[in-house]
Amino acid sequence: MKFGFAEPTTPTAGAAVVLAVQERCLGPAAAALDQAAGGALTRAMEASRFTGKREETLTVMAPQGVSVGRILLVGLGKAEKIDALALQAAGGAAVAALVKAGPTEATILVDTPPGTALTPSLVAAELALGARLRSYRFDKYRTTEKEDRKPSLIAVQLCCADPDAARHHFAAGDRIADGVFLTRDLVSEPANLLYPAVLAERCLPLAEHGVEVDILDRERLTRLGMGALLGVAQGSIREPRLVVLKYSGAPDATDQRPLAFVGKGVTFDTGGISIKPAAGMEDMKWDMGGAGVVIGLIKALAGRKAKVNVVGVVGLVENMPGGNAQRPGDIVTSLSGQTIEVLNTDAEGRLVLADCLWYTQDTLKPRLMVDLATLTGAVIVALGHRHAGLFANDDELARQLTEAGTKVGETLWRLPLDDAYDKDIESEVADMKNIGSGRDAGSSIGAQFLQRFVNKVPWAHLDIAGVTWSKKEAATVPKGGTGFGVRLLDRFVADYFEA
Numbered sequence: 001m002k003f004g005f006a007e008p009t010t011p012t013a014g015a016a017v018v019l020a021v022q023e024r025c026l027g028p029a030a031a032a033l034d035q036a037a038g039g040a041l042t043r044a045m046e047a048s049r050f051t052g053k054r055e056e057t058l059t060v061m062a063p064q065g066v067s068v069g070r071i072l073l074v075g076l077g078k079a080e081k082i083d084a085l086a087l088q089a090a091g092g093a094a095v096a097a098l099v100k101a102g103p104t105e106a107t108i109l110v111d112t113p114p115g116t117a118l119t120p121s122l123v124a125a126e127l128a129l130g131a132r133l134r135s136y137r138f139d140k141y142r143t144t145e146k147e148d149r150k151p152s153l154i155a156v157q158l159c160c161a162d163p164d165a166a167r168h169h170f171a172a173g174d175r176i177a178d179g180v181f182l183t184r185d186l187v188s189e190p191a192n193l194l195y196p197a198v199l200a201e202r203c204l205p206l207a208e209h210g211v212e213v214d215i216l217d218r219e220r221l222t223r224l225g226m227g228a229l230l231g232v233a234q235g236s237i238r239e240p241r242l243v244v245l246k247y248s249g250a251p252d253a254t255d256q257r258p259l260a261f262v263g264k265g266v267t268f269d270t271g272g273i274s275i276k277p278a279a280g281m282e283d284m285k286w287d288m289g290g291a292g293v294v295i296g297l298i299k300a301l302a303g304r305k306a307k308v309n310v311v312g313v314v315g316l317v318e319n320m321p322g323g324n325a326q327r328p329g330d331i332v333t334s335l336s337g338q339t340i341e342v343l344n345t346d347a348e349g350r351l352v353l354a355d356c357l358w359y360t361q362d363t364l365k366p367r368l369m370v371d372l373a374t375l376t377g378a379v380i381v382a383l384g385h386r387h388a389g390l391f392a393n394d395d396e397l398a399r400q401l402t403e404a405g406t407k408v409g410e411t412l413w414r415l416p417l418d419d420a421y422d423k424d425i426e427s428e429v430a431d432m433k434n435i436g437s438g439r440d441a442g443s444s445i446g447a448q449f450l451q452r453f454v455n456k457v458p459w460a461h462l463d464i465a466g467v468t469w470s471k472k473e474a475a476t477v478p479k480g481g482t483g484f485g486v487r488l489l490d491r492f493v494a495d496y497f498e499a
Helices: 028-036 040-047 084-101 120-134 163-188 196-201 204-209 218-224 227-233 281-286 289-303 349-364 378-383 395-408 419-423 442-451 486-496
Strands: 002-006 016-021 057-061 070-075 105-109 155-159 212-216 241-248 259-269 309-319 330-333 339-342 368-373 388-392 412-414 459-463
Touching: 002 120, 002 163, 016 028, 016 084, 028 040, 028 105, 040 057, 040 070, 057 084, 070 084, 084 105, 084 120, 105 120, 120 155, 120 163, 155 163, 163 281, 163 289, 163 486, 196 241, 196 259, 196 309, 204 212, 204 289, 212 218, 218 227, 227 309, 227 330, 227 349, 241 289, 241 349, 259 281, 259 289, 259 349, 289 309, 289 368, 289 486, 309 349, 339 349, 349 368, 349 442, 368 395, 378 388, 378 442, 388 395, 388 442, 395 412, 395 459, 395 486, 419 442, 442 459
Parallel strands: 002 155, 016 070, 016 105, 105 155, 259 309, 259 368, 368 459, 388 412
Antiparallel strands: 057 070, 212 241, 241 309, 330 339, 388 459
């Protein structure tokens, strides 16, 4: 779907026209169109339940007096709550409604909501970003589809004052959306076609954006001593990989230490010998969601030429119950030299991250680390599908991440680390065990385990198990892979670390 910006103009005959409406109050462009249509919009609002609340839509078909085929009204909500997220939600709601309606082209007439400091160009850019994010569709494997289900909308033009400025504002968001879409693509792929070696290869095109891509195979991982990661991988015929992505956007920065983002990349998780129940196991194709976010983030940062030095590290394995699979009770030696008693092979993500985190802090010397993982089902019990769990050993880092998430609508909720949880993973036969003694505080136990491998580097762990995949549509997120984390971390970098 293409998005363009133009000066205010009369909509093309037959096109769909979109108007963002604040609590049934029509802006100048909307009022002019309403007048040309003989008050059809005002009458339609009065005759319906449309109140202009956020994401609400109302379609007026073929109004007399104007040549357009339909006019779509989209609510912005209350005036005091109209911000970038409200505008993005309106753009997303508009595209969702238009895709169902079937036009091939649409024009959005941009009015600046009264009482806001937003310029017409910013309003247009945010509407376009929301529309683009919602337009995502993963359909590469569909060979047949009913005509009435195929989206026909191919172009959206936003008419506003100063379209050049709107185009400029949208450019960065467009590159961020590229990163989000890459993450959604990776998370949506089936595990028979996206396994560690393939996922590693999907990183190679990032070199076109100036990213250094280093792929470590089993031989290199073995030489390094990544026994925790390799232990997870040993039951699968799919060879493990670790990928290091380096983007150097601030070569003249005073502090050359990179920001590090680390992702769990279990391309399919059966649970291993501690096998999961069959029901719902198909969802485990997206157990590589953390790695997907890191890869998408690097694409977003490099695409918009962010002035920052960043490294991404993703550990890629498949967790299978093969004849050579890791057994409950096995003891592995991690890259750090610490030994781990594996009591549950389905608590595998923390084993992969243990080696990835140690490698990152010990070899790459970052100024901070943020890891992302679909680590625990317990975080879904605690937070549902609205917030990701946040754990951190640094209060300032936790604050910065939380604020960045709030700004882009990818919200975090901080959960505790505690010495008592640390004691619960002490083992009688090794340095630690990979699960606690019971079912309590599962997410905190997992995070406490990871903290043993960060070596006092400022660190945060985002448990994204509940937000990586959505079975419901949202304003800017269709069903399926969400890409949660890409926009959050891009905003975190932009607000606090760009030169």
